[in-house]
Structure formats: structure tokens, C-alpha cells
Amino acid sequence: NAGVMQNPRHLVRRRGQEARLRCSPMKGHSHVYWYRQLPEEGLKFMVYLQKENIIDESGMPKERFSAEFPKEGPSILRIQQVVRGDSAAYFCASSPRQENTIYFGEGSWLTVV
Amino acid sequence: QKEVEQDPGPLSVPEGAIVSLNCTYSNSAFQYFMWYRQYSRKGPELLMYTYSSGNKEDGRFTAQVDKSSKYISLFIRDSQPSDSATYLCAMSEEAGGTSYGKLTFGQGTILTVHP
Numbered sequence: 001n002a003g004v005m006q007n008p009r010h011l012v013r014r015r016g017q018e019a020r021l022r023c024s025p026m027k028g029h030s031h032v033y034w035y036r037q038l039p040e041e042g043l044k045f046m047v048y049l050q051k052e053n054i055i056d057e058s059g060m061p062k063e064r065f066s067a068e069f070p071k072e073g074p075s076i077l078r079i080q081q082v083v084r085g086d087s088a089a090y091f092c093a094s095s096p097r098q099e100n101t102i103y104f105g106e107g108s109w110l111t112v113v
Numbered sequence: 114q115k116e117v118e119q120d121p122g123p124l125s126v127p128e129g130a131i132v133s134l135n136c137t138y139s140n141s142a143f144q145y146f147m148w149y150r151q152y153s154r155k156g157p158e159l160l161m162y163t164y165s166s167g168n169k170e171d172g173r174f175t176a177q178v179d180k181s182s183k184y185i186s187l188f189i190r191d192s193q194p195s196d197s198a199t200y201l202c203a204m205s206e207e208a209g210g211t212s213y214g215k216l217t218f219g220q221g222t223i224l225t226v227h228p
Contacts (some may be wrong), residue, residue, distance in 0.1 A: 027186060033214045040228070042117075042218040043157070045202065091156055098213040100145045100205045104156035 004029075004094050004105035005074075011109055012111045019079040019086070021108045025094030032075045033102055037089040049075060082112045116140050119202055119219025128228050132189040136202035136219045139183065143204040143217070146178050148187045151199045151221065160200075161187065192226045199223050 002090075005024040013019050041109050045059040060067065063094035069075040079086055089109050090108040093102040120135045123185035126132055131205075145164055161176040163169045163185075169176045175188040185204075189196055203216040 023179070030189045031214065035216075042119075043216075045215050045217070048214055058215075061116045093214065095214055098167075100147070100213060101159065101162055102216070103159065104149075106156045107154075109154070 004092055004103055006092050006105040006108050008108060009106065010109045010111075012113060014083050014113055015083060019082050019110055020091050021077040021079075021092075021110070022074040023077070023092030023094075023105060024074045025092075026096075026103060029094035029096045029103075031095045031098065032069050033082050033093040033095075034075075034077050035091045035093065035104075037091060037107075039088070045092065046077075079110070082110070084112045086110060087112045114139060114227060116217050117202065117204060117219045120222055121220050123223040123225060125225045126192055126228065128192060128194060128226055129195075130226070131194050132192050132196070134187040134202075134222050134224070136185050137183055138204055138217075140204070140206070141180075141183070141219070142206040144207045145205040146176070146185050147203040147205075147216065148174075149178055149201040149203060153173075157201055169223050183210075191216060194226050194228055197225045201210075
């Protein structure tokens, strides 16, 4: 029974490039959440999505960041024109329904050089 | 002031010790309280989940919530070297609307259990 799958696990981008992080939720889970963990900081909520819908994006930076969860395929967190401050671990979590028990993936570590 | 405060440690204890990890919070709307364990370069793993005040026990782990003091604790009995990890407390407001899965985390406490 596979858990939440994230890829790539590690990604290096130069300043100004785009980063795409993918997340496949656990089987049977249709709710996806993205969190960011900056160095020396705790996990911060970014966005909550259901299939084809953004439910809550109150934690997303206003510019350069976007997220989607299409009807088919994984959820994507997209960061355009990356800057050094975007270097962080990005975690995806999922749940089978609207609830607070969410299960995290192993994370994607983004390094901007 | 952060919504959730957690002593980052690090905390070092001998094998077999009882470990106490704590968080305080300021948002009285928090109703759901969780503890996650995170190994280095891995994702957080849910350990305990509690609704409102009270105690919950699962094996060597006991979670306590005192809403009147806005204080939560995780106790680990008979600690093992494999318990060495970062422990994160997390909280959420009353479920409803967009609140689901929107957790507020503490900074995490680094725990080392040495043989």
C-alpha cells in the first residue's frame, strides 16, 4: 500500500528557472495539501486542493507560486522564476476525506543556486 | 509571538528514560492536536492525534492536552535509540470549511536517545 509519493526528491535550479514538484496521494485519497519547511523554521501550510479545485491557498506566496490537482495525474506545485529564498523542503500530504489526519510524503528538497 | 511555541532543544537522554516534549499555543480556536515524528531528510510521520482536552495513550506514547493552559505534551516511556528524531507538535482549528488539513506546526524538538 504505497504512501504519498513525491518527486523529484531533490531538485537543483538556477535563479530564474522554474521548479515543478509532483505529488501522487495515497490510494483512495482525493485531498492534497502542500507544506513548506524553510531552514530553521517549522512546517508552513501553503495550499489545500481537491480534484480540479483549489480549496484554500491562503498560505501561498502571492507571486510565482501556483498549484493544481487535475482530474487525472499528480498534483503539481509550480514555482516560477525561482530565487534563493525558495530553497526549502516541500512536503505534500493527503487524506481520504475532509479531516485533519493527513499523511505526509517524503518531501522534495529544492536548492536554488 | 508565534501561534505555537516549541522548545527546539536539542534534548539528549539515556536509553530507557522518560521523555517529555511540550508545546504552548496562543490560539484558543485550536481543537485538534497532533504529534509528528520526523527523521532527518524524511517526511513527518503521524504519532498521536487528540481532539480537545484529555489524555491519549498508544504503546509507549502518551499525549496530553490542557486547553485551559493552552499546553500540550507528549511523553515517551522507555525511550529507545530509534526514537531519536525531531518531534513536531501540530494543531488545527475546529473542522469545517477550509480548515481541514490546515495545520499549524511548532518548530520541532530534536531528541537524541543514546545507548
